[in-house]
Amino acid sequence: GDDANGVSVSHTYMQSGLFTITLYATDPNGCTDSAFRVVNVITPVFQIDLSNLTCIEQNGYIRFNADIQNLSTVTITSMDIESWISGTQPALETWMGNLYIGNTLHYESAYQIQMIDDAPLCCMRIGTATGILNDTVFNKTICVPLKNEFRVLPPFPNPSIDESSINIIAPLTGEAFITVSNMRGEVVSEQSLILHPGVNTVSINTIFYTAGIFQVAVYYKDERQQVRLMVIHH
Incomplete structure (x- = not known):
């Protein structure tokens, strides 16, 4: 709690909750009276x-x-x-x-x-x-x-240091299979997932890849599209 004297006082609340403010007044004859009010303090949250x-x-x-x-x-x-x-x-x-x-x-x-x-x-x-x-x-x-058709967009960030993402546009719900291959054609990672209509963002962890150029291929229904990803390391 806190207390203060004066006509106009202020107090800063450091947390949310219900708080009681009590006013005490004393007249020149020493008679005292009080009044109180409960205030609800809410921490500002932006969302x-x-x-x-x-x-x-x-x-x-x-x-x-x-x-x-x-x-x-x-x-x-x-x-x-x-x-x-x-x-x-x-x-x-x-x-x-x-x-x-x-x-x-x-x-x-x-x-x-x-x-x-x-x-x-x-x-x-x-x-x-x-x-x-x-x-x-x-x-x-x-x-x-803008168009309701299967499309694989370029990865970002590109070049990648430890992680990159690709946006995949799917017209319908369906299973997709993603492979990442090095320039020798060797598959270094693969994953399957369900695509939903609209934009699907997929993360690719590249922290264990060697530096170089990789092909990211996405298989969806009877279609296949691929994009190129560069991996660099500090």
């Missing part, structure tokens, strides 16, 4: 959910729509929202308003991005957001395919 991204093409340009839900314990008053398609620089828009706790914002971009032939993905990211008390960095990203 959002970014979902239902749609990228609508019209006359060669893409417009972005998505749902942003505030799962924080504070109201969000502004957000930096970036949108892009593969091969373009992100377009930045700052949304301002009051996104209250638990509410969902249906965001529609005020801008359009020119479509690029054969671009595989469109993406959106929530960067910095401002709440009632302070700022936080989300870096919450979602991507959806």
Whole structure:
């Protein structure tokens, strides 16, 4: 607990919980009275959910729509929202308003991005957001395919030191088989997994690979696609 004298006092709470504030007043005759109030202190937590991204093409340009839900314990008053398609620089828009706790914002971009032939993905990211008390960095990203067809995208990061990832676009749910081979054709690792419709991100642990060039082959239904991965070490 804490106590203070004066007309206007302040106290900083270091944890969440219910706390009782009691006011004691004494008149010149020495008579004392008191009043109290219980306050609920909540530690500010920032969390959002970014979902239902749609990228609508019209006359060669893409417009972005998505749902942003505030799962924080504070109201969000502004957000930096970036949108892009593969091969373009992100377009930045700052949304301002009051996104209250638990509410969902249906965001529609005020801008359009020119479509690029054969671009595989469109993406959106929530960067910095401002709440009632302070700022936080989300870096919450979602991507959806522009075409509903099987495709294996280049690995990232590439070159890889200890781990790399690949995005696999699948039109339907189905089993996939992934092999990693060196330039002599020797398989150094393999894995099987279930792909779901949309973008599937798969991690490849390269920490035990020798430095060199590797072929990553993905087998899905009756199709096969491969990408090249470079591994380097410090």
